[in-house]
Amino acid sequence: MDIAPTPAPVPLVHDIPFWESVEQQDLKLQRCADCGQFRYPAGPICAQCNSEQVTWERVSGKGTILSWVVFHKTYLPAYPAPHTVIAVRLDEGPIIISNLEGPEPEGSWIDERVSLRYVTMPDGVVLPRFELDRTAS
DSSP states (O other): OOOOOOOOOOOOTTTHHHHHHHHTTOOEEEEETTTOOEESSOOSSOTTTOOOOEEEEEOOOEEEEEEEEEEOSOSBTTBOSSEEEEEEEETTSOEEEEEEESSOOSSOOTTOEEEEEEEEOTTSOEEEEEEEOTTOO
16 A cells, blocks of 8 residues: 655745754744744744844644634545644744644634644654643633
8 A cells, every 4th residue: 555645844944943843743933032922934033023033942732723624625645534624823822734633622613722742644754733632621
């Protein structure tokens, strides 16, 4: 049986530390060294204060679902239908588009708490995914 290749990320110069942190399963995001604003996707300047000073810092991996969609058609072989995509606002502020692993929420998904987990795809690519946070109250 052939393994469907995971579409490769296309990191730009500012994204390289992000993808390295994913591969190490230790998610880090760019943070402004002047005002402290986390940002994703990474970029050359802070949208809050226009500073070019940046650090890369670990994030909690906790967040809240802002939006979701279930694709009922397979568009890429690595992501067979049904394929769930979620928009998560991390507790640190940035919004990340990813996938929901495990059971789906009942009723509305909006405001459901999620936690980061790392999934190794069949071809060995590590991706950040989220699952419902059963410890959230």
